[in-house]
Amino acid sequence: MQIIRDIATLRRHVKQARESGKTVGFVPTMGYLHPGHLSLLHKAREKNDLIILSIFVNPLQFGAGEDYEEYPRDLEADAAQAKEAGCDLIFAPTVKEMYPQGYATFVDVERLTDSLCGASRPGHFRGVTTVVTKLFNIVTPDRAYFGQKDAQQALVLRKMARDLNMDLQVLIMPTIREKDGLAMSSRNTYLSPEERTQATVLSRSLFQAEEKIKNGERDTNKITEFITQTIQSEPLANIDYVAIVDTDEIKPTETINGQTLIALAVRFGKTRLIDNIIVEVS
Amino acid sequence: MQIIRDIATLRRHVKQARESGKTVGFVPTMGYLHPGHLSLLHKAREKNDLIILSIFVNPLQFGAGEDYEEYPRDLEADAAQAKEAGCDLIFAPTVKEMYPQGYATFVDVERLTDSLCGASRPGHFRGVTTVVTKLFNIVTPDRAYFGQKDAQQALVLRKMARDLNMDLQVLIMPTIREKDGLAMSSRNTYLSPEERTQATVLSRSLFQAEEKIKNGERDTNKITEFITQTIQSEPLANIDYVAIVDTDEIKPTETINGQTLIALAVRFGKTRLIDNIIVEVS
Numbered sequence: 001m002q003i004i005r006d007i008a009t010l011r012r013h014v015k016q017a018r019e020s021g022k023t024v025g026f027v028p029t030m031g032y033l034h035p036g037h038l039s040l041l042h043k044a045r046e047k048n049d050l051i052i053l054s055i056f057v058n059p060l061q062f063g064a065g066e067d068y069e070e071y072p073r074d075l076e077a078d079a080a081q082a083k084e085a086g087c088d089l090i091f092a093p094t095v096k097e098m099y100p101q102g103y104a105t106f107v108d109v110e111r112l113t114d115s116l117c118g119a120s121r122p123g124h125f126r127g128v129t130t131v132v133t134k135l136f137n138i139v140t141p142d143r144a145y146f147g148q149k150d151a152q153q154a155l156v157l158r159k160m161a162r163d164l165n166m167d168l169q170v171l172i173m174p175t176i177r178e179k180d181g182l183a184m185s186s187r188n189t190y191l192s193p194e195e196r197t198q199a200t201v202l203s204r205s206l207f208q209a210e211e212k213i214k215n216g217e218r219d220t221n222k223i224t225e226f227i228t229q230t231i232q233s234e235p236l237a238n239i240d241y242v243a244i245v246d247t248d249e250i251k252p253t254e255t256i257n258g259q260t261l262i263a264l265a266v267r268f269g270k271t272r273l274i275d276n277i278i279v280e281v282s
Numbered sequence: 283m284q285i286i287r288d289i290a291t292l293r294r295h296v297k298q299a300r301e302s303g304k305t306v307g308f309v310p311t312m313g314y315l316h317p318g319h320l321s322l323l324h325k326a327r328e329k330n331d332l333i334i335l336s337i338f339v340n341p342l343q344f345g346a347g348e349d350y351e352e353y354p355r356d357l358e359a360d361a362a363q364a365k366e367a368g369c370d371l372i373f374a375p376t377v378k379e380m381y382p383q384g385y386a387t388f389v390d391v392e393r394l395t396d397s398l399c400g401a402s403r404p405g406h407f408r409g410v411t412t413v414v415t416k417l418f419n420i421v422t423p424d425r426a427y428f429g430q431k432d433a434q435q436a437l438v439l440r441k442m443a444r445d446l447n448m449d450l451q452v453l454i455m456p457t458i459r460e461k462d463g464l465a466m467s468s469r470n471t472y473l474s475p476e477e478r479t480q481a482t483v484l485s486r487s488l489f490q491a492e493e494k495i496k497n498g499e500r501d502t503n504k505i506t507e508f509i510t511q512t513i514q515s516e517p518l519a520n521i522d523y524v525a526i527v528d529t530d531e532i533k534p535t536e537t538i539n540g541q542t543l544i545a546l547a548v549r550f551g552k553t554r555l556i557d558n559i560i561v562e563v564s
Binding site for chain 1: 389392
């Protein structure tokens, strides 16, 4: 498995594969791989001939004061894990390769990026949609795989790909969790032991909410209130948002109806964690 | 030559061509073809196997109160001329096909779109860059051809394609002019006979400025002043802007140095005309 640093070399590899009729599966990441990422590689391996993983900590999607500098990086460990998971090529460009001097072009998905993480992290989704557009143009995948853990990101990218007529499928794969329910995230490494223990409240509150919905609850205010109170029972938890929205427009809904995203962001100390579930009620 | 209305059919044609190893040349237009457009088709014909012309009056690039409704349209005449010029396929989608309900994604090139036509027509270039991104993703050309008459548009699109790593060449072709020097434009049909006569002052002022530069003039203030006065000698001319900028960043320059764009926009009654020259001084 090769690690490629520059765009021209990656393009050559992809063109060669295309010329021999191969399909391309793509998993874009910021690296520091965990089993969530690896599950995306496994999924890509099932359906595509050439599997490309990108590792790029994208400065454009971090706000001022966020953790761009501290974001964990370990290319060597990532490469070993990716190879084991069936990855063929790692694309790990430098910042300069992606954003040369004088860079000026940006992609925005409106409305869907106004709420949830878009409200807490202004400019974040512009960074995501811009870098993923670039990566899609470089890698030209048939299928791109994203984790549901970053649900808003995945829904925004699916919308972007449709709106801009990108000729590929955006696939959203289930969140992979620790045994105690905590959603896998590279940022979990920031947590102190005490924060780590209390952080299980996130998935617990979501699963309990799901149970309530299964038992007939449809009032989103009541569900939001329940999740909020459950999380606030942990003294180190600091809620950023708890939101219930539809999966098309990411707009708040008053009652649970159709495909609905229940998403939350909570800070433990300096660490901001997100989690969500998607429920379907007909 | 076929006229295709929907994206899926166009994609099928392109894929078929690609599979037999053909290259694709693309000329995006708003239709109402004139010899300027046809020169782009001829140029495309020289280097590519499959020539696609798009005709789409893009509502997104027209501001409120601009001429979206009145913009001239004549698909039948366009098809005849395009066929004659060697075009293989016309892609003429509906507005609904390009911007279905709920459309939300936009592409922006910053800085280069702040001045000249970008200042006079807020949102115009966002409309252009968004629709051209979509068209590029649908047509997947090897080479796309634009006229220098819309110089800022062409420079912005070239920048966009580079920044977003679109795997194609943006080629900028010389402006085609009437015998008396007026740059060909679909909007010339709006002009009254008197306006049409006076409109020759645009190219005349640019050519005279070019002559001054050849004779050693380097002061952009003096050249701007000369062009302005020349145009103001025509009573029906109403200057929107006269600007001298570099072709990379489209930023005003104090002296002519390197590749420089001299661009202007002038109203005759309700009709807004643009013209420009590019000079190279080392």
